[in-house]
């Protein structure tokens with residue numbers, strides 16, 4: 001289980017001559033994520049969603065507070081490995097252009113070490129099938145893939161280490177409408193078949209409602225509401241009500 005305990009984060013303003021105070025981006029964020037669950041983190045641009053995502057992945061450290069996986073600090077690479085992985089919005093820069101699909105999918109396992117090459121050969125094909133692509137893609141390079149296919153490859157790569165949790169940061173935002181729906185369906189099916197859970201970071205409350213069982217709504221780096229998706233229409237905070245109103249309009 002992932003436990004986020006009163007984390008805060010600030011940044012120095014950009015430009016090293018800029019003497020303005022550090023900007024507080026996250027304020028005392030606390031929540032828990034349980035195995036198998038899909039938690040949506042919803043907020044408008046600049047609310048701190050991606051910053052929170054980077055902290056959850058241990059890419060950056062909070063100024064204060066602790067993020068722990070089964071009681072161990074997430075900043076420890078060994079704790080993250082095999083437990084938590086990520087899919088980002090920009091699938092084009094997520095895949096090394098000189099890697100084949102096979103190499104891209106196997107990259108995390110190779111970095112982790114310990115898997116024999118013969119296993120990785122057959123495993124790459126299996127992962128590709130799990131995301132709805134056939135093995136003919138294994139030797140293709142990323143520029144030959146559509147956006148939806150490239151994002152499926154990123155999902156296969158995120159699955160390769162058998163994580164319990166995948167952090168999806170605006171993972172469908174760059175895809176066309178119908179492809180977004182296909183990827184959402186794929187994520188739902190993978191959760192049902194493999195038991196993998198998600199932290200789904202998005203500005204798109206409708207997409208989150210489709211995939212997530214619970215939603216955390218953040219505004220200016222603060223949690224304003226934590227709500228079960230089935231109770232979404234009963235949100236209390238004016239900000240969450242306004243977000244919902246925009247979707248309904």
Ligand SMILES: Nc1ncnc2c1ncn2[C@@H]1O[C@H](COP(=O)(O)OP(=O)(O)OP(=O)(O)O)[C@@H](O)[C@H]1O
Pocket residue numbers: 011012013014025043044045046047048049050051052203
């Ligand atoms: N490395 C950084 N250095 C300085 N400021 C940063 C840095 N990363 C984020 N910020 C600032 O933190 C605030 C929150 O950014 P963040 O990207 O987390 O928001 P977001 O909700 O994900 O927005 P978006 O959906 O537009 O990406 C913004 O004001 C941003 O400029």
